[in-house]
Amino acid sequence: MSNLSTNVSNQAIVENKEFSVLQSVKEFFANRDIKFYVALTGALAISGAGLYYYTASKSPRPKSSKKKKGKSQKGTTRTNVSSAETAQTGTTSVLSTYQNLTVQSSYLAAKGIRGKAIEEEIQYEILSQAEIEAMPPEQRAKAAQVLKDRGNDAYRQRNYDKAVKLYTQAIAFHPNPVFYSNRAACYFNTEQFYKTIEDCKKALSLDPSYVKALNRRAAAYEQTNQFQEALYDYTASCILDNFSNEATVASMDRTLKTIAEIKGRELMQDRKKRLPSSRFIKAYLDSYRNEPLQEFFSNRDDEIAEINGEKDSQSGLNSEENGDLYYKSARQKIQELDYSEAFRALDKAVELECTNMAQAIEMRGTFVYLEGDTERALKDFSKAIELKPDFVRPYIKRASIYMEKGNIQETWQEFEEAIKINPNDPDIYYHRQVTFCKRYLQCTLHFLTGELQKATEDYRKSIELDSYFVFGYIQLAIAKYKLEPPEAGIDTFKEGLQKFDKSADMHNYYGELLLDLQRFDEAMEQFDKAIELQKSNPLPYVNKALAAFQRQDAAQAEELCRKALEVDPDSDVANPAMSQILIQQGKTEAALKYIEKCVEVARTEPELVAHLQFAEAARSHLNFARNYPQFADRLTSIRAISSGDIQSIKKLLEQDENVLYSDENGISPLHVACAKGHSEIVSLLLEHGHPWNAIDDNGKTAAEYAKENGYNEIYQRLLEEGCRVELILGLLGRKNQEEEKKNDGKPSNENFLTRPLKYSEDGTRLLDYENNGVMMGWEKPLMEKHAQIICPRENLDILNIGFGLGLIDTEIQKYKPRTHTIIEAHPDVYKHMIAEGWHLKPDVKIIFGRWQDVLDQLETYDGIFFDTFGEFYQDLREFHEEMPNFLKNEGIYSFFNGLGATNPFFHDVYCQIVEMHLADVGLKTKFIEVKIDPSDDEIWNGVKGRYWTLDTYRLPICEFMTS
Ligand SMILES: C[S@@+](CC[C@H](N)C(=O)[O-])C[C@H]1O[C@@H](n2cnc3c(N)ncnc32)[C@H](O)[C@@H]1O
16 A cells, blocks of 8 residues: 555545556555565566566576585695795695695595595694695695585584684685685674674675675674665675575565664654645645635635735734634635645634634644644544534544544444434545545455445445536546446546546546556547646646656656656655656666655655655665676666667677676566567667577567567567578578588488387377377378368379378378379388288379489379478478479479477468578468467377477468469
């Protein structure tokens, strides 16, 4: 729940968080998910695609320090001391000790006792500093490693003193961040926090991105109440570790809250209470029906002027009259939106007493409440009720305060009381539902399920009782939009607009609904109308800004926020929006200025704490960027790609081509750019050699993300790139293959052809020696289609290459061919054909052998089908170069199109490539799409790997271009 709205619960629309775009800005601040905060300030990009965050995985990540250190020394072989080294030391004892060690380990080694066993025997602990220094570096490192391992053993046995000694000795041999960090762990466990910090500092001076040391130091800082330092360390650790350690993320969250709470408390103590922005107050006051100004007085403008001119002068007026005048002046100031003055006048009116004491106190209580002092406000509302028990409004206001306190029972009672007094007061129904709606939004759905439904009823009632209450319509429209199909909300807005065409609020919130539906142009129209009607309202500007930002126009978004801030510099919506927009562009420093403004204008402690948390998160990011510039670059790149900031990416690429990395989920910058539709960035990345065909851990290509999100141009661009690269590689591959052939002349599927095959008993499967599916029954409908294509009529000459299960051949037979030639290379398949009597069929001619070797036995055909197994695209291409010699002028050729069939994009690329290659030999290709669904696990049971994962088969039909 947004803290901002919790504290001004009655403000109708701003409350309606789920709906409001603005609310999303507020939620952004109120959101306690600090991981999100910090990631956002650092690197995270908000996107709908679910791909946001990638940091270095291509290069050694900081984590690897863990693996690198210590263990790498284990394999070091023993080096004999050179005579030069011994001579330099000049101390015999060193030499002798060291020689002893050497002899000792050589002896053990000679006995076949290696590794740890040897190392454990050696008494490194007994060496003096001078002796240590005399040792050759590798030997020292090895000794250090042994000592560290012993230290680890002691640590595991919780013998921390012994462990500290061993780590200290290890450090003496060879300082290493792990040793310091391990010793720090011992100090931490014995509550020597300052020593822990010192050791971690040493560890980090040797390896600044050593996550364990950062965490340890952070924990020690926390223990010694150095929260700011702890936060910086936890933040760095989280970013370096890609937020993978939940415990650290939780620690960062906790520290951030602690700091914000401490600071918030301090600030609140010194802070003078202040009213929210005038816009905010107006929205709040407007959510109650206006009372006529001249409730009790005739117009006495001259006297009011006097009071306004000489504010503290009491002379010449009796106290009651003065009180009345102040009260009236307050009403006027409210009309003029001069709320501070109105508040002051109300205070005076209450102090001097006036005829309308109940109203004056109630109104003063309202300002007290708006300042954030709910306890004092409650007192004023209660006093107003005491003075005028049939006064409905203070009941409603008291109810909303009770709701803020979570006291549902009392809240409900207050509304009930109000209804008893005046069942026809529309304010009651309206605010009751705003209040309970809020509660509903605060709670999990099952708690107050149905409240929203009740809300619509109350809004309706509120409108019935006062059909000129604009917020009633707005809220009703919103409730309908949430509960019913979107059109219901739209219709209510349209209906409301007929009545309230001049209401800026109506246009603004209707615009928000349209924006929520992504109907940008219509939304913009409504926002413009709202601005035209009420230039002093920052909300439509901010809405326009958010819409512009959604459409990647950050500059316009910033400009619009600036306008909103001109209108209301303290705006509790424009300031957060501006900071969010800046942060998402990586302008954290600039954003901080606006976050600080939010801190400055926050009126209540929870609100303040929420802003402070965000400010602290931003600061800790800036701190990280300063301390880890190399990582900061990467973070910038993430943000830049996500937000489409091409200039920053260009700059980064100029500095370092390898600055853009895939994350640990395999999501590459290209994936992100495609998902977000940044076509220029896609081109830039491709130009810089980013692989077009990278797949993430879900097996998805960047192009698929582009397609899913409707960026068809980008998809085409990648398709072209894929074809271009594959054609080049194809040429290169071909050359290599030719070279290879010259050398050994072996077929590409030699393994397959020389090893046994298995036919399933029911004849629906043919598997190779590794259980790869050579041919499977689910392909039958496809083979039927292929047969139909290559046999347009009876009595034709047909050629099929690759018998497999004989599915297509069985089908071809049905078209009564004049001749039916089958080439088959595998002996097992050939045997199977004979066993099945294919050689006895009068029109059938079997040619046993590889197609490559039997071309001279072929004639010309009306229909040709090609479907072999275990060959490469180069083989298919070679066949395509030969095939036109055997296809009659009017003939039709087709082939099994399993090219790239494990990924839709690769499939597309290969379909294009094959089409081009066929065109090279004078054939035009048409693909017809056939729906297939071999997704049933049963189909693939016992088969190694699914060779088909697509839902559509693109069946190729090739004919001579001239035909
Ligand atoms: C996928 S199956 C064909 C399935 C067939 N279309 C059907 O309807 O059952 C591939 C067949 O091609 C054969 N084959 C593989 N390489 C060959 C080659 N170079 N020449 C001829 N046949 C080959 C295999 O032995 C296998 O029988």
